[in-house]
Amino acid sequence: GTKQGNIMSFFKKV
């Protein structure tokens, strides 16, 4: 199977 990470981990909170 496949899974997906969380895109937030690539960006910083402003």
Added chain:
Amino acid sequence: ILELRLVQATLFKNVLEAISDLFSKANFDFSGTGLELQAMDTSHVALVALLLRAEAFNHYLCDRDLSMGLNLADMAKAFRCANNDDIITIKAEEDWSDTVTFTFESPEDGEISIFDFDFVGTNGVPLEIPEFPESEYQAKVRMPSAKFMRICKKLSSFGDSGDRDTVVIISVDKECVNFFTRGKTGTSTIVCRQTQTVDKPKEPTLIEMKEQVSLAFDLRYMNSFSKGSTLSDQVTISLSSNLPAVFEYKIAETGYIRYYMLPRIEE
């Protein structure tokens, strides 16, 4: 005070159509530069970032930065009532009011529709989006946005439409980009070669490859991104196994819409 005017509703209508089915709420940041919009889907797989510079508007007055969360489904409904050539005015007063007013005025019959939208929370956006180094992308594909939309439609019609989890594999190898999906009883592959720019200089398909790359994505997301075709003639897809993929549509000289999406990875 914020006061913006667009003499043709089309641009804003297209923006909303391009984002409202996948993203339910967005953060709208108005500043002297222009409008920056960001939204994230509920599964946190995709992020959309839009820039419309002040020059994109016929009138742009924003004397203080203003950030507001808005419900996109409600906005899309309102904008579906607007005609393409309606004049749009966007107005917000000082801090004490937490609503923004969109006015549509028909130049022909003078009819005016007024919509006030309350601000909503946006769950996680805005985020700081860095310019990722070019060297991190193994491949970049540029093609006509209508062609990309056609490819997404073909893949969707082959994959079982009831299955929300249809996966598309995009792979780039030399001067070819392949889109592969699996249906119930078979597979479908669409191969796009780099086109000679001499024949159709306005609609080239260009492939820049540093290394072979093959990544799996949710087709329904990609299908939704392809609606960006109303905003631009070309789409650029940047692929990396270490970063979110970027599907970028440049909006004339006045901005862009960029969709970021994480690939699926083997468990």
